[in-house]
Amino acid sequence: MPSERYQALDLVSTLIAVLHPDGNTAFVNAALENALGLSRRMLEGADFPHWFTDPGMLQHALAGARGQDFAALRFEAVLRRPQQEPLPVHASVAVVEPGGDVLVELWPLEAQARQDREERLREQAQAHKELIRNLAHEIKNPLGGIRGAAQLLEMELDRPELAEYTQVIIHEADRLQSLVDRLLAPHRHPHLVGDVNIHEVCERVRALVLAEHPQGLRVLRDYDTSIPEFRGDRAQLIQAVLNIVQNAAQALAGRIATGDAEITLRTRVARQITFGRQRYRLALELHVIDNGPGVPDAIKERIFYPLVTGRDGGSGLGLTLAQTFVQQHHGLIECESAPGRTDFRILIPLP
Incomplete structure (x- = not known):
């Protein structure tokens, strides 16, 4: 059975359909079922180009596959979904074997943009983490010296009213120390699972x-x-x-x-x-x-x-x-x- 042959494709997050050369659906994976909101039973055996707002693009690709004009073809398309907004996708059509089934892979453009954004955020988060950790350590040592010097200076002052200025230094040093401690907090404590x-x-x-x-x-x-x-x-x-x-x-x-x-x-x-x-x-x-x-x-x-x-x-x-x-x-x-x-x-x- 074709569905058993292609069952491993259910483990893939990409939307995948396997088509007979005439465009009828031999198999769809779970990701494509979820995207369309339709069961595999309803999709298998149906004319797959029907689910595109412009079926001609996929039909043209299938004709090229039948004539062995290419090994793989890519294009942008829009997938129709019952009772849902149409889904813009990047499509890839590849011949599984000459004269046999055709593999159609679909990448939702919104999902691709989201993945790119997530990847960018992760990279930025890692860079910020390293920067913060290094910067916090560089700030922490001088802060201790500044606070200690202000305390020693306060002890030597002969006019009590001048202590107001040393107290400002001590207070601001403590505030910065608290900020540094918060910056370092996620990296100090072990992950208690x-x-x-x-x-x-x-x-x-x-x-x-x-x-x-x-x-x-x-x-x-x-x-x-x-x-x-x-x-x-x-x-x-x-x-x-x-x-x-x-x-x-x-x-x-x-x-x-x-x-x-x-x-x-x-x-x-x-x-x-x-x-x-x-x-x-x-x-x-x-x-x-x-x-x-x-x-x-x-x-x-x-x-x-x-x-x-x-x-x-x-x-x-x-x-x-x-x-x-x-x-x-x-x-x-x-x-x-x-x-x-x-x-x-x-x-x-x-x-």
Whole structure:
């Protein structure tokens, strides 16, 4: 049976169809089933070019395959999907064997753009991590000397009112030391792995935020209680989610004052999802959604960079640390934001 012959293609994240030379479908893999929202049984035996907005492009490629005019052909196309938006794809048509089946591979252009963005973020995060670690170590040693010298100077002053200046030096040195400690925090502590229930994490964060904002803020729960436990560092995940929720609460200051601020904690299971250039059968999808003003356009592309903040007095480290902690769980954080709705989505592979 053709479907048994090509069954290994179900393990591939690329959308793949195997066609007979006449264009009828011999096999589709699970990724293509999911993209079209149709079962394999409905697709196999059907005319595959029918699922393209311009069937002629694929028909032309199949004719070339039958005539052995090429070994492989690439083109851009749009895939029709029932009750869904059309899907722009990059298509590759290759002959499996002369006069036999034809392999059609489809790469969603949005998925390719997302993968490129994820790869760029990972590379940037690694570069920032190395820069921060080296810079923090370089800053830390002189800070201790500056603080010590200010303390010794204060002891030698014969006019007490001058101590105000040495206190400024000591206070600022302590503030910078605290900033350096926060920059180094993810690299200092070992990764303590245990069984994690994500809803216990969410409830702990919810309690902490509501204790800080007892009036004017609602933190809503929308949980999928079937999500299994997974191995992870509970303390790191609490800190990651807390940083995101606290950021949301700070952005909601105006709405908290008027009493209509809302943050939603939503958990779901994502199936057959690709991120970090890997495909996962199951992944945790944790959303932190707020009804605030949205992320300013000027920093939207840089919110996970260290020391980038849209708030006066903010350190710009909360989201950087959250991304670092989630990446240590082989996951990532994404953000979609518009006025009235900001959605931070945490993705972590599940067993």
